[in-house]
Amino acid sequence: MNTSKPLLLALLFLSCAIARAEGDYRAQALAVIKHDFHDRGQATIDRLDNDAVQYVCNRYSNDPPSDLSDMLEAEQLDTVKFPADGKLLGDWKKGEKIAQSGAGFTWTDRPGLPVGGNCYNCHKISPKEISFGTMGPSLYRYGKRRGTSLSVQKDTYAQIYNAKGYKLCSPMPRFGHIGALTEEQIKDLVGLLLDPESPVNQ
Numbered sequence: 001m002n003t004s005k006p007l008l009l010a011l012l013f014l015s016c017a018i019a020r021a022e023g024d025y026r027a028q029a030l031a032v033i034k035h036d037f038h039d040r041g042q043a044t045i046d047r048l049d050n051d052a053v054q055y056v057c058n059r060y061s062n063d064p065p066s067d068l069s070d071m072l073e074a075e076q077l078d079t080v081k082f083p084a085d086g087k088l089l090g091d092w093k094k095g096e097k098i099a100q101s102g103a104g105f106t107w108t109d110r111p112g113l114p115v116g117g118n119c120y121n122c123h124k125i126s127p128k129e130i131s132f133g134t135m136g137p138s139l140y141r142y143g144k145r146r147g148t149s150l151s152v153q154k155d156t157y158a159q160i161y162n163a164k165g166y167k168l169c170s171p172m173p174r175f176g177h178i179g180a181l182t183e184e185q186i187k188d189l190v191g192l193l194l195d196p197e198s199p200v201n202q
């Protein structure tokens with residue numbers, strides 16, 4: 001027993017040293033980024049500030065304990081502001097343009113210009129667009145598979161507004177929550193995904 005004590009102490013010391021070194025590296029990396037990146041137009045350096053969700057996802061390498069993620073997901077879902085007029089199905093033709101557009105929020109974009117959704121970057125959507133990313137699941141036949149009930153419309157709206165309400169460490173941007181897409185634009189995207197006339201559901 002006695003012989004293992006120094007070993008345990010040595011291990012404890014080592015793990016503390018590693019944790020400290022990791023902490024130092026994180027702080028050093030952040031310091032380098034803050035030093036080398038600068039505000040440019042609307043692309044301001046405060047974008048590096050983490051909110052609680054980003055902090056938790058970074059801290060747990062995108063796999064936080066489930067009680068923590070359940071609590072934070074519920075909080076994120078609570079942030080969704082549904083349209084006051086209760087209408088969620090917009091114009092799919094406009095939605096397709098928004099899904100295609102990668103405009104907005106960079107320092108070369110004029111502030112105030114409508115921001116795009118860049119949805120094709122991560123999703124297959126309309127089969128007419130053959131260039132798409134695969135980080136997210138295919139949304140082809142999204143409406144055909146789920147129907148267009150009010151609860152499906154609400155879920156789709158909320159998923160686009162704040163994806164972290166469904167999966168805390170989702171890589172999908174929180175389009176409504178961060179003020180990238182307007183209520184009208186999100187409705188048009190819901191139209192693109194759910195309208196039976198949309199090429200997504202042909």
Ligand code: HEC
Binds near residue numbers: 117118119137166
């Ligand atoms: C950076 C990649 C990325 C972008 C950009 C992105 N998504 Fe996603 N999306 C995902 C991932 C990954 C998922 C899978 C679930 C998750 O991780 O949240 C997802 C899930 C979804 C779902 C739920 C799918 C299902 O079967 O339940 C919908 C709807 C959706 N995205 C719509 C959109 C729309 C509309 C846009 C554009 C405004 C968009 N996404 C942009 C990555 C992205």
